[in-house]
Amino acid sequence: MTLTATFEASARPPARSVPRGLVFVLPAVLLLLAIYIVPIIVLAGFSITDYRLGAMNWDFVGARNFTAAFADPVFIRALANTALYAAIVIPAGVFIALGIALLVYGRKSSRAFWETAYFLPVTATLVAMATVWQFLLHPSLGPVNTAITWAGFDPVSFLGNPALLIPTMALIGVWQVLGFNMVLFLAGLTAIPRDLHEAARIDGAKSPIDRFLTVTWPMLGPTTMFVVVTTSISAFKVFETVAVLTKGRSGSETLLYALYLEGFEYSNTGYAAALTLIFLAIVLILSIGQTLRMDRKVHY
Amino acid sequence: MLRFLPHVVLAIGAAIMLLPFYWMALTSIRSPAEIFDISLWPIPETFSGGQNYAQAANTVPMARFMLNGVIVCSGILIVQVLTAVPAAYALAKLQFPGRRLLMALVIAALCVPMQALALPLFVGLAKANLLNTYFAQMAPFFLSVFAIFLFRQSFRSYPDEIIEAARMDGFTEMEICWRLVLRGSLPSLAAFSVFSVVAHWNDLYWPLIVVSDMAIAPPPLGMLFFSDVETGANYGALMAGAAMITAPMIVCFLLARRSFIAGITMTGVK
Amino acid sequence: MSRQSIELSGISKSFGPTQVLKEIDLSVREGEFLSLVGMSGCGKSTLLRIIAGLELPDDGVVEIGGENVTSRDPADRNLAMVFQSYALYPHMTVRQNIATPLRMRMLPLAARLPLLGRLLAPRETLSQIDAAVEQAADTLQITHLLDRKPAQLSGGQRQRVALARALVRQPAAFLMDEPLSNLDAKLRAHMRDELAALHRRLGATFIYVTHDQVEAMTMSDRIALMIEGRIEQLGTPDDLYRTPATLSVARFIGSPTINLLPAEVTADRQVTVAGMETGLHAEEGPATLGIRAEDFHLASTGMPARLLRAETHGADRFLTCQLMAGDGSVVVLRQSASDRPSADADGKLHLRFAADRVHLFGADGRRRPVYVGGKVAA
Known part of the structure; x- marks a missing residue:
């Protein structure tokens, strides 16, 4: 103990680096103020006014923007749509990715190939790929429906039937997020010491299910937690697919799209600021636990 | 079987x-x-x-979109690195008042998605008459709290003894930061660069807000224009456009698979 | 049950182009403490993993208690293993860690599932498991740690938990892969005694892998010294120390390292070192004479040498000397600290050695018989 204490004391930079440190962080601090702190204060300010971009006059409206939001059928619908989207993307995006990671992890020579194949959608520009999906899912021209009719079913109007819009976009969301989650799970799997698997085998865990339950799944706990959090945050930020595929028609707005329309198409700045704060609250709730964990690691 | x-x-x-x-x-x-x-x-x-x-x-200036993408992505990356590296070095290795507060702010800012800041930033840029500029496309991303966090974690493992030896050898603090410490974290730098370029090459939300002039539109926005122009008329050309926009990132990925995956995954691990 | 013999015959194993085990034959007796010793890369860990079933041999047969288990799953071999890293499940408490081998064997799969399983597990089996865990914990004096997680334990405590997990069921044998190497020196010496005591108490078969010859010498009934994928010598610690079969064994066993002097056996079968006759006789040819530090002593006549340094380690003193004849070999001599290092003012002294305790090795590295005045000396 004493040894460590001495070591840390000597490792501490000398006191004369005080001004230097400030010079080094100055640009970052100024940008932090300009990009994060001031905008958030301004945002909070907007949210209690009826300010419209370009308008000359504005009034304080208190919490009226927030009460209006929860009475606004469009916003409620956007919230429900986003929740439905997340309810599909989170479990499918996490568990299918885990399954793929387990399969890919066991391959030796072909691992790099599978990793590449599944990861490719993560790198692709979603706007362009959404256009491709639109074509793939076309009721008459697309190969997906051709395959469905060939199998003897009625063609599915993925992007025509209002009830299918959100699930269809969620499928594209799953397609895009799988590779990312798979790579996170692979990193988690690699971090499990080989000894533990061997100990489990000697302890009598014969079936792969036993080994999964005894070692793999519990050891992946933190990874799984992280994957769930990142997947849900990205699910709540869904925007590109809506912008390309539906533009919100037939009541298919998502949270971020509704926010975009209010703030930037209709210039209802005050109201959009209230929506933004609600969006921010959701994201913060989702990420708070993860961030605290990270924070603890930082202070160690 | x-x-x-x-x-x-x-x-x-x-x-x-x-x-x-x-x-x-x-x-x-x-x-x-x-x-x-x-x-x-x-x-x-x-x-x-x-x-x-x-x-x-020819229908839309594809080459122009791609060039815009390159300009915007490299502009963002350069400023991000220039601001984040010294800040991360100071947070990792120097003592100064407000260090803990700044670290707490950086971590808090990590949780705030860009989309939550878009509205006030847009109003500010509009007031300053800066909409439809490259600057407007890049400005909100000049500070990457993620880069600060990442580099700080990586710099912390750099041995203090070497820094102290360098100080005694007469290196300035800037030289230590850029020439010694960053040198030891090149994989982090490569991975972050990949992460940053992919994120901004593919981003649609912010360009959609601040850009209406086709001449400075980045690829995703250009693709959106194009698919609006081409509504279903010619899928062949539409797919050609999509391929052109997607290809750079895919080619980069296939060439540098390892640092690519590291870059994208770094948002997460640790 | 926990006394089974283990029989290996013709075990070979290659990883890619490197052959790590070359036709190993080894039989471990019931209740024996056998150490596999050797430098890293000699194949000792691989051999242990083959016994455990974690690796399959390319060739050869593994028998436990007379049954051929060569291709049997590790879970079906009824062995327990203590890993170098201890391999405790970090998410489980000590109690759960120790219970795992029993839960796997005594509960059906459905009862082992999380949440749901608790309802399906038969009460009496669970209380049997509990009792066994308590008993194992008691044996290793870790009852007070049962509800902690491995991360909250010290290295020595983790070591005990790993041992408890191994002995909670009565395995056919205990396999240990460098179990003490992550402990500090003092604790290691202490755990060495405890392990030896545990072995005596359980009377179980232990196979113990280590690179530390002191561990092997102090605990084992027998030692198999492995070099480059072969068993160089198998015997009791005494055998290996007193009659090393090869030069390599002589070099590996013993501290300080045995003194090796280039020797020549003349046509009239006289063993000469540095041009001097030793009074020993052997077959003609070039040879190496091995003399342990304690088998040298100082005398008024003998091999002239110069004292380089003297180090006192508690009761012993080690004298490092350079022979003044021949190639000037440096040798280490051990004497009691109460003896005086009888060197002249200029550091000159004379060495003699116990003729009946020397080791002679031929050019091929094998031990050769030596005679002292017609009698076999070693």
């Missing part, structure tokens, strides 16, 4: 994952008459690739 089951399952999954890419490439070289052909045979009867790509490049 059971031994091959994982391969079979993986192959079916991969086929689904890669189908859009294949279909995009295939349609982009087919003639309008063949668009209705749903066969997956890779060789079209008449090769119309040249025509489709030419149409995509």
